[in-house]
Amino acid sequence: MAFTLPPLPYPADALEPHIDKMTMEIHHDRHHKAYVDNLNKALESASDLQNKSIEDILRGIKSVPANIQTVVRNNGGGHANHTLFWEIMGPKAGGAPSGDLAQAINSSFGGFDQFKAKIKENALGQFGSGWSWLVIGGDGKLQAVKTANQDSPYMDGQTPILGIDVWEHAYYLKYQNKRPDYVDAWWNVVNWNAVAQRFAKGKK
Numbered sequence: 001m002a003f004t005l006p007p008l009p010y011p012a013d014a015l016e017p018h019i020d021k022m023t024m025e026i027h028h029d030r031h032h033k034a035y036v037d038n039l040n041k042a043l044e045s046a047s048d049l050q051n052k053s054i055e056d057i058l059r060g061i062k063s064v065p066a067n068i069q070t071v072v073r074n075n076g077g078g079h080a081n082h083t084l085f086w087e088i089m090g091p092k093a094g095g096a097p098s099g100d101l102a103q104a105i106n107s108s109f110g111g112f113d114q115f116k117a118k119i120k121e122n123a124l125g126q127f128g129s130g131w132s133w134l135v136i137g138g139d140g141k142l143q144a145v146k147t148a149n150q151d152s153p154y155m156d157g158q159t160p161i162l163g164i165d166v167w168e169h170a171y172y173l174k175y176q177n178k179r180p181d182y183v184d185a186w187w188n189v190v191n192w193n194a195v196a197q198r199f200a201k202g203k204k
Contacts (some may be wrong), residue, residue, distance in 0.1 A: 035078030
């Protein structure tokens with residue numbers, strides 16, 4: 001099997017009260033697992049892709065064989081997106097970034113509050129399912145973007161370093177249709193050290 005479901009980096013109840021245990025269990029154990037299983041099944045007919053990282057597969061999505069491209073796009077994107085999502089959250093997190101990441105956010109958005117407002121604007125403005133991202137663009141600068149469904153910024157030549165899942169399954173058990181409340185609460189579980197590590201790696 002080319003890809004495996006990564007374990008959560010913390011217990012399923014570690015993000016409460018902001019994200020509830022049942023949502024985390026269903027989201028990780030069922031949704032993310034399905035993306036991995038479907039991706040592996042699709043890649044059975046493309047052995048040359050099985051040795052590539054998911055990031056490289058998504059960067060080259062247009063060269064994936066046409067008969068499996070949509071499946072790989074959806075499920076490979078789902079796998080990559082969720083792997084990042086679990087890693088950039090954590091218990092006893094929140095607050096604000098520091099160091100180089102904070103300086104870059106201030107430079108790109110005019111301040112941390114303005115950055116948060118843009119991420120929220122994209123999260124609420126994404127019609128239906130999708131993601132709101134902080135990415136390193138092709139020019140090396142930070143950008144706030146949104147993608148539909150499980151599309152990944154890697155497909156557009158960008159490097160995601162922070163992302164919030166706004167599919168309904170990410171928040172509906174606790175927040176129902178109140179996506180703004182979910183987005184506001186989510187900032188309390190962002191692990192800025194993990195985001196900073198992705199930023200440093202992505203700049204190289």
